[in-house]
């Protein structure tokens with residue numbers, strides 16, 4: 346068993362042992378078919394029910410179902426009253442749209458380095474990034490670990506800033522017992538295939554504030570003031586988009602929502618087991634769950650400690666070589682984002698809407714610098730990380746996790762055999 350699979354040994358994780366996400370059963374089939382056989386496939390009864398069921402599950406007063414998490418993020422920015430030339434603080438390592446949603450409304454992202462331990466925005470670096478134009482903070486609960494929202498909301502209060510939660514990866518995750526999406530002014534969730542609540546694609550905007558809800562709803566549906574369930578006059582009162590969800594997708598989302606708590610329990614159990622089985626492996630930095638936080642293990646993210654394994658070359662080259670050997674063992678490891686946000690062309694080249702806008706409008710972008718070197722913790726994370734999603738998700742149980750852990754032990758026991766040059 347100890348011969349590495351990449352050199353012809355047996356795989357630690359046998360073919361087909363890890364089951365695909367999400368589990369589909371008769372609840373999903375019946376609800377989606379009922380929608381298909383019903384008469385309303387656009388924004389219909391399942392959309393309305395999905396909104397109220399999600400709001401109740403998460404603990405929000407209002408929810409609006411959207412066709413993506415990115416749409417819900419854009420709605421958050423508008424709900425917060427963000428406009429041309431405003432500065433919005435956001436982490437330097439996330440999905441692109443955690444920051445491009447700011448550009449969508451002609452505002453300017455200002456990046457904050459991450460805390461290497463949590464991979465979230467370093468809350469101790471937020472205040473230094475505030476400018477006279479700063480209006481809001483986008484707190485991204487990355488990989489299912491909540492940001493320290495006590496610190497974020499205290500800073501926001503002191504500087505009169507709004508707080509948007511990007512909870513696209515953080516369904517069910519807790520901070521001091523509070524669910525993500527309930528601690529800021531408003532929040533966005535994603536229901537894309539890979540997320541902990543999945544409906545293929547889709548999203549949800551949530552808030553407790555009625556006027557924020559109304560502003561978001563206007564953007565969501567063509568700039569109109571009436572929703573599709575009310576009597577519409579089809580008049581665009583403001584610039585609007587078409588971010589509505591459809592009935593079939595919402596039916597699938599409702600079916601999955603009815604099972605989310607059982608999924609969450611499985612993820613928690615599998616995450617705890619994997620932590621226990623990988624503890625002590627030299628060269629592996631395990632994910633961190635600070636006290637008071639409950640991770641949802643959306644993405645179980647590890648880093649390689651290059652010093653511990655005695656590697657002095659390019660870290661990403663070694664990380665990629667190790668990952669190749671792990672994958673040969675059947676461990677479904679992958680690199681999530683391989684660029685930090687300030688290193689993405691849309692920001693570095695400030696190309697967004699073209700012609701320098703929004704940075705050039707009224708000199709709003711003066712002093713905003715997107716030099717990737719200013720974010721050392723994000724860079725270190727970016728070149729040393731890899732992660733997994735499916736082995737921790739339902740319907741996988743301890744057997745899948747044990748096989749994955751065995752793959753890790755095999756690879757790290759034989760680390761001297763890995764030659765990144767080959």
Ligand SMILES: Cc1ncc(COP(=O)(O)O)c(C=O)c1O
Nearest residue numbers: 413414415440442443513535537
């Ligand atoms: C942190 C984060 N924010 C926003 C999004 C955007 O969600 P969607 O793909 O539903 O637009 C994602 C999706 O991957 C994400 O991971």
